[in-house]
Amino acid sequence: MQYFPFVVVAWILVIGLYGIVTSRHLVHLIMCLIVVQSSTYVLLLGVGYVTGAVAPYFYDVPVHTPAVDPVVQALALTDVVVEAAVTALLLAFAIQAHKRFGTLDPQELVSLKG
Amino acid sequence: MSAAVSTPYTVPVALMDVLQVTVLVLVAVGATAVVLIRAHVRQVLALSVYGVLLAVLFLVFQAPDVTLSELTVGSVALPLVLLLTLAKIRKREE
Amino acid sequence: MNPGLRRWVFLAGAAGLVAFYLWGLTGLPGFGDYPGPYGFIINRIAVAQTRATGVVSAVNFDYRGIDTLGEEFILLAAAAGVSVVLRRLRGERERSAVDEAADRDVPSTSSAVRMLALLFAGPVVVVGWWLASHAQTSPSGGFQGGVILATAFILVYLSGEFLVFERFSPVALTEVVEAAGAAGFAAIGVSAVARGLPYLYNFLPLGSTPGAVSSSGTIVLISFFVGLEVAAAFILIVGELLEQTLLIRQRGG
Numbered sequence: 001m002q003y004f005p006f007v008v009v010a011w012i013l014v015i016g017l018y019g020i021v022t023s024r025h026l027v028h029l030i031m032c033l034i035v036v037q038s039s040t041y042v043l044l045l046g047v048g049y050v051t052g053a054v055a056p057y058f059y060d061v062p063v064h065t066p067a068v069d070p071v072v073q074a075l076a077l078t079d080v081v082v083e084a085a086v087t088a089l090l091l092a093f094a095i096q097a098h099k100r101f102g103t104l105d106p107q108e109l110v111s112l113k114g
Numbered sequence: 115m116s117a118a119v120s121t122p123y124t125v126p127v128a129l130m131d132v133l134q135v136t137v138l139v140l141v142a143v144g145a146t147a148v149v150l151i152r153a154h155v156r157q158v159l160a161l162s163v164y165g166v167l168l169a170v171l172f173l174v175f176q177a178p179d180v181t182l183s184e185l186t187v188g189s190v191a192l193p194l195v196l197l198l199t200l201a202k203i204r205k206r207e208e
Numbered sequence: 209m210n211p212g213l214r215r216w217v218f219l220a221g222a223a224g225l226v227a228f229y230l231w232g233l234t235g236l237p238g239f240g241d242y243p244g245p246y247g248f249i250i251n252r253i254a255v256a257q258t259r260a261t262g263v264v265s266a267v268n269f270d271y272r273g274i275d276t277l278g279e280e281f282i283l284l285a286a287a288a289g290v291s292v293v294l295r296r297l298r299g300e301r302e303r304s305a306v307d308e309a310a311d312r313d314v315p316s317t318s319s320a321v322r323m324l325a326l327l328f329a330g331p332v333v334v335v336g337w338w339l340a341s342h343a344q345t346s347p348s349g350g351f352q353g354g355v356i357l358a359t360a361f362i363l364v365y366l367s368g369e370f371l372v373f374e375r376f377s378p379v380a381l382t383e384v385v386e387a388a389g390a391a392g393f394a395a396i397g398v399s400a401v402a403r404g405l406p407y408l409y410n411f412l413p414l415g416s417t418p419g420a421v422s423s424s425g426t427i428v429l430i431s432f433f434v435g436l437e438v439a440a441a442f443i444l445i446v447g448e449l450l451e452q453t454l455l456i457r458q459r460g461g
Binding site for chain 1: 127130131134135138139141142145146148149150152154157158161164168171172175176177178179180183184187188191192195196199200202203206
Binding site: 178181199 | 262264265339347348349351352355356358359362442445446449450452453
């Protein structure tokens with residue numbers, strides 16, 4: 001349990017990269033990119049976890065209760081929403097690529113010239 | 115303004131460990147499923163389920179804010195834009 | 209490079225990556241043994257300093273406000289990028305939404321879906337608004353509230369048709385709201401500078417009870433503007449994609 005979450009992070013990263021490398025369709029590739037991004041969220045939250053602590057919200061809990069690290073949660077939070085918008089931008093590119101080249105196979109797109 | 119301040123119910127550490135390990139394994143399986151499924155619409159659905167699994171994982175890591183974000187974005191917004199893109203591409207191929 | 213060779217090269221590279229990662233992992237403190245002082249310090253002083261009981265939002269909008277400003281502008285740029293990339297190209301024509309609605313021959317959405325979407329659109333707006341304006345008390349904040357608000361408009365599209373969606377969120381108005389949200393955030397920072405304080409300093413009255421709706425100064429205001437901007441950005445993105453799918457056609461067919 002000491003390192004298990006980080007091993008899972010490595011697994012998600014590698015399987016996502018494998019999907020990107022062996023992908024035959026741009027939309028499948030973008031979904032594997034989403035998986036790779038999610039591994040970073042798990043890593044961030046795993047780094048900030050404190051055993052036996054509560055969430056850092058002191059609305060109904062005394063102020064000095066041990067709580068997990070709020071800074072990594074703030075980072076992960078904005079990360080999730082912003083990367084969804086960037087993924088939408090990538091999908092827009094995929095649509096235009098399909099219009100222009102007629103194919104969405106990344107291994108064929110590489111060899112097309114303009 | 116806040117209700118009577120009380121000491122929180124803390125889950126025993128052993129139970130929390132079991133919970134976290136279970137959800138981590140589920141997340142790893144979910145990620146593998148998303149990557150290995152090649153049919154487009156099925157993969158989008160797998161991604162949506164993966165988003166919910168991730169949200170549960172963030173909740174078990176004591177991060178309710180990130181849970182909210184991941185639930186709305188990963189289960190609704192991302193599959194929506196993906197399905198719209200797939201519809202556009204399929205329409206052009208007809 | 210044929211697929212088989214590509215796979216083997218990737219596996220070799222991934223093996224190296226994982227080896228280095230696991231080696232670096234052994235230097236980490238281990239899951240749950242958080243050593244660093246920063247998290248503990250913030251948890252201890254945040255409520256007293258900002259009167260906000262939601263420490264994550266306090267970190268997002270006060271302690272690390274410039275970071276959030278940058279992320280919000282990434283969102284703005286991404287939404288603008290989608291509008292630019294999905295513009296009407298030379299060989300295409302855009303049918304107007306009215307024409308498209310007139311000669312529909314697609315099967316209409318089932319009544320159950322339409323009724324549920326209609327029923328939920330109102331409560332979802334309320335929930336999104338509540339979340340965007342309560343950043344300082346409980347797990348909520350501008351980002352989540354904004355996405356939920358955008359979902360309400362998508363429910364409007366589901367319960368009706370694209371014409372209704374267009375009428376509820378015309379592109380010009382949505383763009384103005386998005387710009388107002390982003391500019392509002394930046395303006396709050398500038399108004400702190402106008403008072404001789406550092407940029408994005410929390411200069412509004414902090415309130416007396418921690419976690420009250422009117423407490424925590426600029427955090428509430430910033431969260432509200434961020435909610436507006438995120439909602440508008442997502443509505444724009446989904447609207448652009450819907451327009452591409454439904455309205456834009458190749459010339460001649």
